[in-house]
Amino acid sequence: MHYYGDSILRTTATPVSDIDDDLKALAAAMIVTMRHENGVGLAATQIGRTQKIAIIDPTGGEADPYILINPEIVYVSPETMIEDEGCLSVPTIWQPVKRHKCVSVKARDLDGREYTIENADGRLARAIQHEVDHLNGILFIDRLSPMQRRLINGKLKKLAKSGGEEK
Numbered sequence: 196m197h198y199y200g201d202s203i204l205r206t207t208a209t210p211v212s213d214i215d216d217d218l219k220a221l222a223a224a225m226i227v228t229m230r231h232e233n234g235v236g237l238a239a240t241q242i243g244r245t246q247k248i249a250i251i252d253p254t255g256g257e258a259d260p261y262i263l264i265n266p267e268i269v270y271v272s273p274e275t276m277i278e279d280e281g282c283l284s285v286p287t288i289w290q291p292v293k294r295h296k297c298v299s300v301k302a303r304d305l306d307g308r309e310y311t312i313e314n315a316d317g318r319l320a321r322a323i324q325h326e327v328d329h330l331n332g333i334l335f336i337d338r339l340s341p342m343q344r345r346l347i348n349g350k351l352k353k354l355a356k357s358g359g360e361e362k
């Protein structure tokens with residue numbers, strides 16, 4: 196896992212052109228890591244890779260995760276929702292984040308098929324927005340208010356210094 200302070204988390208991921216064995220192995224490694232860390236989602240940059248791929252499992256291991264290759268959010272609802280959010284790369288920090296209540300995302304699966312998750316809401320909508328942010332080098336802490344950000348600044352500095360060891 197790569198933690199806050201690591202520059203790879205600020206990288207914009209590169210769109211995938213070939214769904215080859217390397218990408219399939221990457222997806223498998225991401226699933227293992229996400230399950231091991233009890234995460235709801237994971238983006239490739241979090242394990243040090245720059246391909247535009249993320250996985251999401253809002254069920255916590257009950258179902259196969261969504262594999263999102265080159266995901267693109269194609270609809271966001273005007274309604275928003277504020278709920279606590281955290282990130283495996285920013286351990287110990289949970290803060291309320293405003294997100295669109297509903298989103299639709301278009302992506303490819305490991306067979307190269309294009310599919311759309313239509314009108315996702317709740318935990319899934321939040322995870323989609325969080326993971327697509329990752330692939331654009333954005334972390335949830337970037338979406339906090341200046342006051343929230345001030346509150347966690349000390350923790351963030353420690354985290355960046357320790358490379359995640361502080362968790």
Ligand code: NI
Binds near residue numbers: 281325329
């Ligand atoms: Ni995250």
